[in-house]
Amino acid sequence: MDAYKKEFIEFMVDCQVLKFGDFVTKSGRKTPFFVNTGFYRTGAQLRKLGGYYAEAIKEKFGLDFDVLFGPAYKGIPLSVAAAVAISFGILCNFFTQEMQ
Numbered sequence: 727m728d729a730y731k732k733e734f735i736e737f738m739v740d741c742q743v744l745k746f747g748d749f750v751t752k753s754g755r756k757t758p759f760f761v762n763t764g765f766y767r768t769g770a771q772l773r774k775l776g777g778y779y780a781e782a783i784k785e786k787f788g789l790d791f792d793v794l795f796g797p798a799y800k801g802i803p804l805s806v807a808a809a810v811a812i813s814f815g816i817l818c819n820f821f822t823q824e825m826q
Contacts (some may be wrong), residue, residue, distance in 0.1 A: 737744070746759050780811035
């Protein structure tokens with residue numbers, strides 16, 4: 727596993743975003759871990775998070791793309807943080823209406 731991936735997991739635990747235990751998802755599935763990105767609460771955390779996302783995007787796709795999409799609601803700040811970390815002229819599109 728790449729070093730940045732290990733660091734990312736440790737970062738998630740430090741921010742209390744990734745928790746281990748016995749959890750049940752909304753669909754009723756049991757899982758030994760739970761991720762809640764709502765626990766990223768500071769600018770410093772978002773800056774670091776964007777760096778991890780940018781690294782993963784570059785590793786998977788390189789820089790050969792022109793749009794990041796952030797689905798409502800928690801996906802919007804995640805895509806913005808990644809776009810800022812990548813720091814070049816890409817579009818960030820957001821979808822803010824929920825499907826009824």
